[in-house]
Amino acid sequence: MNDIKLALLGSQGAGKSAVLVRFLTRRFIGEYASNTNSLYHKRLSIDGRQLNLEVFDPCSQGSEARCILEEPVDWADGFVVVYNISDRTSFINAKNILRQIRETRMENCKGEMDVPVCLVGNKQDLCHARQVREDEGRGLAQENRCNFQEVSAAESYQDIANLFTQLIRQVMEHLKYRADKRRYSGSKSMAKLINNVFGKRRKSV
Numbered sequence: 001m002n003d004i005k006l007a008l009l010g011s012q013g014a015g016k017s018a019v020l021v022r023f024l025t026r027r028f029i030g031e032y033a034s035n036t037n038s039l040y041h042k043r044l045s046i047d048g049r050q051l052n053l054e055v056f057d058p059c060s061q062g063s064e065a066r067c068i069l070e071e072p073v074d075w076a077d078g079f080v081v082v083y084n085i086s087d088r089t090s091f092i093n094a095k096n097i098l099r100q101i102r103e104t105r106m107e108n109c110k111g112e113m114d115v116p117v118c119l120v121g122n123k124q125d126l127c128h129a130r131q132v133r134e135d136e137g138r139g140l141a142q143e144n145r146c147n148f149q150e151v152s153a154a155e156s157y158q159d160i161a162n163l164f165t166q167l168i169r170q171v172m173e174h175l176k177y178r179a180d181k182r183r184y185s186g187s188k189s190m191a192k193l194i195n196n197v198f199g200k201r202r203k204s205v
């Protein structure tokens, strides 16, 4: 059974909990407690593989709150960064969060493949009050080499299900890549060790 850990990040009121609960339960629930960190668990099957999904939904992150970000950034295998398309400030905050994920990951996992991230523009149903164009969201995602999807947690399940499924597939690939890399460098250093110990003797035989 694979364990997959995701973290949801974004401004207060962007709809993080609504997006997540929509994915987990298919339902839209209007109001959520916003002053607590929540950890959600779900067992699911993707491409015939059983998964233990854990999703961390922390208290909201302001653009200055780097310390709140560090914990999930170290813990998670993948991220969903949510902004509200009718709130430009939340988009600017999402931009900062993407930068912080990149920087923290670069410090911690030098040279590793990018961690899977999906940028989500929520509240698409409020397009009459739109402050962030769809191509701006797409452009930001391209700059950060991550997925992008506009959704409405209030109105639709399918887009949200698709984005989580795609992200989880990428996380599984990423974890496999890391495990293979570790195994390869492990066997390389084992070969080096064996060579150091027996190499000379072997040569003289």
Ligand SMILES: Nc1nc2c(ncn2[C@@H]2O[C@H](COP(=O)(O)OP(=O)(O)OP(=O)(O)O)[C@@H](O)[C@H]2O)c(=O)[nH]1
Binding pocket: 010, 011, 012, 013, 014, 015, 016, 017, 018, 019, 029, 030, 031, 032, 033, 034, 035, 058, 059, 060, 061, 122, 123, 124, 125, 126, 151, 152, 153, 154, 155
């Ligand atoms: N119109 C509309 N409202 C939404 C949508 N998603 C969430 N909301 C509303 O936006 C408000 C904030 O949603 P939350 O899911 O609590 O947002 P959050 O990002 O988790 O907020 P914090 O917990 O404060 O960080 C609530 O009143 C939701 O009902 C959406 O897709 N469309």
